[in-house]
Each structure stands twice: as C-alpha cells, then as structure tokens.
Amino acid sequence: MPRPIVYDVTHLVFRMAARAVTGIDRIDLAYGRHFAAAQGNEAFAAFCSPSGPRVMDAATFLQIVVRAQQAAWEDNPIGADLNFLRVRDWLNGVPRRDHVRLMAPPSLGARHWLTARYWEANCRYTKTKHAVPRGGIYLNIAEHWLEYPKYFNWLTSRPDVEAVFFVHDLLPLDYPEYFRPGYEEVFRQRFETMARRGTAFIVSTQVVRERLLEALGSFGRRDVPVHVAPLPSPLDLAGGEEGEPAPRHPYFVLVSTIEPRKNHLLVLNVWRALAEKLGDDMPRLVLIGSRGWENEQVVDMLERCDPVVKHVRHVARVSRRGLVWLVRHAQALLMPSFDEGYGLPLVEGLSLGTPVIASDIATFREVAGVAATLLSPIDGLAWAEAVTGFAGSDSPAWRNAKTKAAAYQAPNWGGYFTGVDQFLNALQ
Numbered sequence: 001m002p003r004p005i006v007y008d009v010t011h012l013v014f015r016m017a018a019r020a021v022t023g024i025d026r027i028d029l030a031y032g033r034h035f036a037a038a039q040g041n042e043a044f045a046a047f048c049s050p051s052g053p054r055v056m057d058a059a060t061f062l063q064i065v066v067r068a069q070q071a072a073w074e075d076n077p078i079g080a081d082l083n084f085l086r087v088r089d090w091l092n093g094v095p096r097r098d099h100v101r102l103m104a105p106p107s108l109g110a111r112h113w114l115t116a117r118y119w120e121a122n123c124r125y126t127k128t129k130h131a132v133p134r135g136g137i138y139l140n141i142a143e144h145w146l147e148y149p150k151y152f153n154w155l156t157s158r159p160d161v162e163a164v165f166f167v168h169d170l171l172p173l174d175y176p177e178y179f180r181p182g183y184e185e186v187f188r189q190r191f192e193t194m195a196r197r198g199t200a201f202i203v204s205t206q207v208v209r210e211r212l213l214e215a216l217g218s219f220g221r222r223d224v225p226v227h228v229a230p231l232p233s234p235l236d237l238a239g240g241e242e243g244e245p246a247p248r249h250p251y252f253v254l255v256s257t258i259e260p261r262k263n264h265l266l267v268l269n270v271w272r273a274l275a276e277k278l279g280d281d282m283p284r285l286v287l288i289g290s291r292g293w294e295n296e297q298v299v300d301m302l303e304r305c306d307p308v309v310k311h312v313r314h315v316a317r318v319s320r321r322g323l324v325w326l327v328r329h330a331q332a333l334l335m336p337s338f339d340e341g342y343g344l345p346l347v348e349g350l351s352l353g354t355p356v357i358a359s360d361i362a363t364f365r366e367v368a369g370v371a372a373t374l375l376s377p378i379d380g381l382a383w384a385e386a387v388t389g390f391a392g393s394d395s396p397a398w399r400n401a402k403t404k405a406a407a408y409q410a411p412n413w414g415g416y417f418t419g420v421d422q423f424l425n426a427l428q
Helices: 010-017 023-037 058-071 082-091 108-125 149-157 183-197 206-217 264-281 296-304 306-311 320-329 344-351 362-368 380-390 396-406 413-425
Strands: 005-008 043-047 054-056 137-140 162-166 200-203 226-228 251-255 284-288 312-315 333-335 356-359 373-375
Touching (some): 010 023, 010 108, 023 043, 023 058, 023 413, 043 058, 054 058, 054 108, 058 108, 082 284, 082 312, 082 320, 149 183, 183 206, 200 206, 206 226, 206 362, 226 413, 251 320, 251 344, 264 284, 264 296, 264 306, 264 380, 284 320, 306 312, 320 344, 344 356, 344 362, 356 362, 356 380
Parallel strands (some): 200 226, 251 284, 284 312, 333 356
Antiparallel strands (some): 043 054
C-alpha cells in the first residue's frame, strides 16, 4: 500500500511573490502538481515551523499548488504576456510600440506578494488537526530553510518517518567563488541538515549522485538510498503556441539567471565581436532570466555596449507558453555554464527539437550525449564559429544539429514520477 506523502510547500508559498521563475521553482511546482493530484497516495502539505511542520490536508495542498502556478505566470496566454510581445516584435523588426492596453494590471506584482503573505500566514498560524502520519514520507524538493536545523529537529522523535531530500547539486561547496559571498556557509549548513536528517535522496544525474555519496561519507552515510532519474522538461506541461508564426529574424536564446557560473560574459563578447564583423546580418540573442549577483560586467554590456544593445534583448521572465515559442523557434539554445547539477534549459531545448550549443562538462555529456554540440566554456572562438555556423537554417551545421536534436530521447513526466513513486514506496 502506498505510504502517506507529506510534501513540504514552504518554498512554493514564499516563491509566489518571486519576480522570476528558476529551475528549482519549476521542479518544485512539478512535484507539487504530481503529489497534490496523485491517485492512491494519501497526500498532505507541510509548512516549516520551529515547533514542527504545520500539516494541512490534500484540499489545502492542491489550493497552494494552484496559487503557486498562477503566481509563476505558468498559465498566462502569450497574447497577454507583455515581455513576450516586446521580444516577438523586436524579432519581427516591428518598431517599438505602446503595449499599454496589453499590459498586465500594474498591481499584479502586489497581488502576488499579497497572495504569498496570505498563504504564509495561513500555513504558519492557522490551527490544524493534522499530524505527520505514522510511516509517512516527508519530501523536501527545494532545500528551503535547511540552513535552520531547528525546523527539522522534529524528525529526531519520529523515526517512523522517512525524510527524503532532492539534492540539486553541491556546487556551492565546489565553486564558492561563483556564488554570493557567505553563501558557501549557508549551503554547508543546508547540506549538513540533509546529511544528518535524510534517510533517502533524489538526484537528476550520476554526476551528482557520486558527488553526494562522497560528501555523505564524511558523515558516515555511505549506504543511503539514492534515486537517479533525469528530469523531463517542465515546458512539456505548457499549452500550444496559439497560432503564433515563427519570427522573421534568426535568433539564439539563453535561459538562465544572470550570475557568474552561467558565463553570460562569454556569449556577450561573442555577440560583440560578430556584430563588428557581420553588421546587420547578425543573428539576434534573447536572454531570459533575472539578474542574480556579481553581474556588473554583464549588466554594463547589456546597457552600455552599442553592438550588444542593438542585437541582444534581456527579459527577466516570460510566460511558459511564451518560453515554449521562443525556445522552439530559436536557431539554437545556448548554455555556456562552467558547471551544472543538471541543466533544465538544455533538456527543454532538445525536447522541443531545438539545437543546443552547451559547455563540454561532465553533466552535459551525461544528460545530452551526442544530441548537443559541446564546447569548452572558455573557448570564445569555438563559440563564435558555432554561432556563425548555426545562424542560417540552410547551413549543413544547423541541419545536422537539428537532426541530432530531433533524435533526442526526452524523459517524460509519466515515466519520471512512476520511478519516483516506486522508489518512495520501496523505502523501509
């Protein structure tokens, strides 16, 4: 018989007010959707508190997931997405227009903030008669608040509960220079909480599994169950393109928070160099993602470098349907990261049949195999050559990459969650 699932919704609640959606947000939301709607599993929502989790019933769990999805702009039609409309017009060479009538209400951000605060108060203070059921599985996907061990002390008195954590990567320990100052210590505390409290783990690659087991070894945890399964594309859950035709101007797309590890600077320098050589024949570049940290040089190029200003557009977020459109019609999706735990945009691109140019790192070799073009993340000349070769749909390089992308065996959510469910229910 399936074991009761107690799903930690703390991250979903707080991210209702977020201005941009990250990969972790989308994975958390996909898991939340699955368990809130799962048939045959008794499912509860849990919100962290110092005195133990606030446990809510399945109906409340589903409400939280629906609100989180709405706040993330997941269901917005692309015709109502101002950011998408601006980028689409730019790619079609349409002069900049006034989209005031198509804009979301100015209070939208405030509404999302108020929604998040409402659900935070509801989860934190509303009296509940529910407790973590005996033999239940506590599932934490987003690593939220793990730097505060007191929120998880309740697990000490509940040895009947399996605590399962999704480990996205351990990169803050391996590359602290790529993250905010002080974040290494925060993440170290998060990992210590997982290492001491976790009875099983979920990861997306063998690369992360091997690194996780190595790190757990220092806590004497070498025989912990670890489920490895590649994540499907969250864009598979999006609706259709609503009749939007492909844009007139060829372009590339890069989907990522702007932060040092993602290596935007290499791509922008490639675009600057090619613009000087190709002029108006340049392909365009669409950057999608919020501004993160230590990105002053990237921001300076986006705002003050004339060739980049002319040929590059940056938006913090678009609707999921808008993202499908932009990825599907791109000449290629670019992912020049120095390292990754997985790389959802790479999978999203290949799943839509879009060629991918990405860094030649262990994770991408595992996830993409031969389906993507992999280059050194410090070889600007190779990236410039690849972009030039992929710029025209009649080029042999692009046609070959398109064929490889079409042959990619994309993971799917049905098979993915079948494996997750089997893993969870097999825990002893």
